[in-house]
Amino acid sequence: MSEHILDKISKQAQDYYKNTPVIILGSGASAAFNMSGMWQLSQHLMANVIISDLTDHEKQSWGEFCKLLNNGEDLESALHHVSLSAELTNRIVVETWKLLAPEDIKVFERSLNNSSLFPLGKLLKHMFGSTATELNIITPNYDRLAEYACEQAGIHHYSGFSHGFRGYAVKKDYLTCARQVNIWKVHGSLGWFTNASGVITSLGIVDSIPHDLTPLIVTPGIEKYRSTHNEPYKTIIHESDDIMDRAAAYLCVGFGFNDAHIQTKLVNRCANDGASVIIITYKLTDATKDFISSNTTNKYLAIEASSENKSKIYSSLFDHPVEIDGDFWSLEGFINLIM
Template sequence: MSDLSTYLRENLETEGDVEGDAWLLVKTALANGDHLEAALEGKTLPESLLTKIVSLTWRCVNDKDKQLLEAAAHNGDFALGRLLANMFSSTHSEIHVVTTNYDRVAEFACNSKNVLFQTGFAPGYIQTWESTGRVKLVHGTKSARVVKIWKIHGSLDWFRTTDDRSIGLPVFELPSKDQYTPLIVTPGLNKYEKTYEDPFRTTINGADAALKAASAFLCVGFGFRDQHIHPKLIERCRERNVPTVVLARTLTEEAKDFLKNKAGANYLGIELSGTGSRVYSPTYPEGTDVTTPDLWSLDGFNKFVL
């Protein structure tokens, strides 16, 4: 999110006093140390400025996404792909990935291990919205094992057309803004306005069902600032005390509060600490340092547990 904040500050150009004044409030909040979510929250921004924020957000995330595509096409190694493939070495027929990210990391990770996935759009170059329940994938005569990816804030390849259709376009250049609007939900006052219509409504409902039924949680790089996912995690942990692992380079204060006060008695939180890692648990709620390097990263965690 910090990279996106920097990108927006450096590239967004306002037009007129209304846009300029509104954007100045956001930039001031960022300069005072607010993260992007907090800087945009509660501010009424003009529609023209929101459109610019959405377009620049798309471009910022897409630039890095193209690099991931090249890695995937050249048999790149994805830690998430290895984890998902290993999880299917079991009786699991479905694995649920709930993400607030717009990028296609989960999709590329599945491709890297030939794992099938669904995001709610039918396969093809011009993809129609079908929801993840209507399209069934079959391998031979049996239902295929599938990763269901719930992208509750949208995706780089989701767009709204001028005739109000939701379509998927697997592109790496932003289509004409006169014909297509990226279907991504950016932080701010209007964050939840878009979620009352598909594809967001069905996606959020699917994510809710997955979180409510989960037997364990692995959270990677999640800041626990999203007011949709965060309460669902707390609710499930209170109901069943499910095992929960949170990995991050730096755990946010919100993540630490969740672990210490709301995750139950069966959790681990791991973050970078010097050349090793710092581990939080019910035994060490304030954390204890271990020498294991990269345990906080998904790649390092995989090496430890797989």
Template sequence: MDLDKFARKIQNYLQNNPLVVLGSGSSVPFGLPTMGFLSTILKDTQFLRDNNCQQFLKNLDCMGLEDAINCSELSDEIKELIRIEIWNCINEADLNVFQSLLRGNQLNSLIILIKKLIEPSPNRIVAITTNYDRLFEYACDYCNVTVDNRFDGCFYKHFYGFSHEYDCKRLLGKKRLAKVLKVHGSLDWFVKNNSNELISVAHCREIPKGYKPLIVPPGRDKYSQTHMEPYRGIITEADKQFNNAECFLCIGYGFNDKHIQPKLLEQIHQNKPIVVITKEATESCKNLIINSTIKKYIIVEQKDTNYTHVFCDFNEEFDIEGNYWSLDNFMEVW
């Protein structure tokens, strides 16, 4: 298949203001840690060695982080220390990305994506993510798009001045809205110890004293923790948005999360188009989409340094020259 025909198919499937699903693969290209890197960090922590967690450390050598947690007998105290260590690692990388944005706009592909999504009427974006990081929110702020994540506040603020022209721009910014639903929490969300008080504090270098980070760590416990607020309400709203969407764009999402994919799969089985871009399509992604009765899908993954491999409903499989599995290059054909 030639590039023009491939591009037309992408454009046709995503023509109706797609709902965006962001997985960890959407953040890794910007320097956020992989699960493998988090495992390495945990193996070097002293608290695991001091608390007789040898089986967990051995598991980290031969399986992924989530499986290692699930296959280990860990106390609630150790699990909380793991959550804090994960928060520290991801938060540091996230803040580094924000600093790079200030130095020279290092979120180009996300910024281009947001500008494309926000321009058509009704000037609304819906993004659902399992990520803790704030990269999508940073890019929204940069594009003067108001972020609604059920907490008030923003990161990248613009000075508008006092003229009529600036007042109009400010009103326009308020009309341009991105609803960002973070089903596993966010780096800047915290809950007060022994309380249900929820707060959002931007750009903390450390967890506020007397609070716990509101991120759901890897492992089977995440399914019990998300029955509480704010997760329960966010997941309910995510299901509603999946129902309302006309098409879907998944970026770096591996289809390994039971919180969001049941409703997504339900909708694409109703002939709503889906486009998935990822460095490598997971077996779960292939089984749930390619090896099913879904009729409108395009999955784009890396073949090698110069070619992209495509799975699709209209031509089964083919290779195309170029790195269209990366968001930067994908935006050139969409």
């Protein structure tokens, strides 16, 4: 029985995959490399954001924010409920960078002696085995793991800026190459900075924030929707929206369907245009389960971890979730379904 189910979902995965899906990387894709998630970030912010020199009003709002976190509110919700000043928001950005950038660099250093560290690179090379000359990745993640994966696989990538130690904003066709992966980072990147004059640049790996520069990453909460009206986010979101609108299939890796910038387009494409979606993650979020159970799409395959070395399958081919032997919820495990 299990072999029969495995054959069916393998064929389903291959049917969706042959349409060259847009890859959506969520926080779960980074968690696989021990990058901090929202909970770890919230703890880091409470421990490291300095407020002693701020106004009484700012101290009060920070106290309200920390109280929400200590009472179990998630970081995004807390930032929606409490209005923080521009200075506090800037300090959150800086501390977010200080937490994540060293973790990002550690992954890069690990990859120098591990040629198989990134399953994403293997997947991209396989996708280019077809007639595809351009692939698209959309991610709200700040880290550069997708870029590292491309480089380890010897694939040219574009993420909005020119290559080099000091990149500047360019169009995606500024270079001509046989194959290219476009990485649309809708919430910014650990390598992006702006100066006091508003000049935006992309730097190579740096282990501290350069003097008088500010990281260009969008914090969760209300500020996310304010900041994304500015460059470079405005252009990147416009481009990613066009990519989403043209896609016939999506492959979501560690994406929890909690980001309005991405999921609205995806849900509507599935509902109105018959696009297919594959979702692989350690644990499906409630928002993801609501999506696949709402009759919004009739072309879905979702896989999460079950008990040890087992996977739980949610498929539009089955009336109920099924459990099978094997790890197919991770990207490395999923690749075994399609190759």
